[in-house]
Amino acid sequence: MRAYGRRGVLALAAGLLAAVTACTGNAQPAPTRSAAAASATASPSPAPPAVTRAEAAEEFSAIIATDDALRVKSPLEGRLDMVKNDVTTGGQSQIAVAAFLATGYAPPRFRWGAPTLYVPRFAPDEPAPWFSALVTRDGRPALLTFTKSDRWRLSSAAELLPGQELPKIKLDAEGYASAVAPDDKTVTISPQFIGPVHASVAETGTAGVTAGLLAAGPYTTDVAEQIASQREKAKNDGFSYDSIFSADNYPVYALRTEDGGALIQYSLTRTTTTTTKTAEDDYIPVPEQARWAITTPVLRRTLKLIETHQYATAVPPLTTPAAAPVIAHDGALTRASGQ
DSSP, X not given: OOOOHHHHHHHHHHHHHHHHHHHSTTOOOOOXXXXXXXXXXXXXXXXXXXXXXXXXXXXXXXXXXXXXXXXXXXXXXXXXXXXIIIIBOTHHHHHHHHHHHTTTSOOOOOOBOOOEEEOBOOOTTOSSOEEEEEEEETTEEEEEEEXXXXXXXXXXXXXXXXXXXXXXXXXXXXXXXXXXXXXXXXXXSOGGGHHHHHHHHHHHGGGSTTBTTBOXXXXXXXXHHXXXXXXXXXXXXXXXXXXXXXXXXXXXXXXXXXXXXXXXXXXXXXXXXXXXXXXXXXXXXXXXXXXXXXXXXXXXXEEEEEEEEEEEXXXXXXXXXXXXXXXXXXXXEEEEEEO
C-alpha cells in the first residue's frame, strides 16, 4: 500500500533538469584555478543524520494514511498481512492484529492531529534509526514511535494518562533530540532494565526488590494488588490462578529529557492462566473480551489470556533520584486459548 513512486519521479525530474541545464547556452563557466583550489580545501559539509526531521514528517504521514486505509472494511485481500508486515512491528503488530480479529476485520479508525516530532540525531550509518511523535489520537494525546529496518513501521503507541504531561525533551540547536543508550547509567533506571523492573513491580508491588523504583499507580502497584486478590479468590473457588509479565524481546526507545533524565518507551506481555483443580465439574468462564478468540462461554480445564501492553515512563536523572511515573499506556488482549 505504501507509495514511494513520488520519490522516483522527483529523482527522474532532477536528473532531466540537470541534463537540460548542461546542454543550454546558459551554463555557468568553469571555475578559475584559484576558485577550484579554494573549493578543494573547503571543509566538507557534515553528513546528514540517518533520519532527518523532514523525512520523519513524511514517514509519519505516509504510515498513518496507510494504516487508516487498511482499517476501512473492504473486500481487499491481505489487509491484515499488510498491517502486520508492512505497517507495524514490535508490540504494535500484536495489538493491530487483535484489533482486526476482534472486530471481524473492521477495527476502529482514528482521528489524528498534527504531530510534534522528536527525531534523534543518529549517525548516518545507524542501522535502526527511529523517531517519536506526540499527536492527538481521537482527541487524546498519544506518543507514537516509528522505527526503520528495511522500511519504516509503527512500533509503539501509548496514550498519555489523565493528568500526565510529556517531559520536556532535550533538543539541539537544529531541533534534533538525543537517544539514550540502553546501558546509560546517568538515569535511575537504565533503558535496558525498564521492562524487567516494570514486570517485577506489576507482579510484586511494594513487596518486591524493585519497590520504589516505579511510582505507585494503576499500571504498577495497583496491578500487583489485583493479581494477589484474584489469586486468593480463585483459590477459594477451587481454581489456580497466576498472572506474569515479561519484557520478551520487544525494542526499547529512550529520549533524553531537559532535566538529564529519560523518557523511555517499551512493551510488556502479560500472561494470565486459570486452571481447574477438580476436573470435570468446575467450569472456567471465558471473559467477554476473549470471545473473539474462544467461542465457548466456559472451559473445563484451563484458560490462558495473553495481553500486550505499551508504556512510556519518565525516568529521573541519577542526580535527583525519585520513583519514575508511568505517564502513558495502551494495550489489548492479543491472544486467548484454553480447553
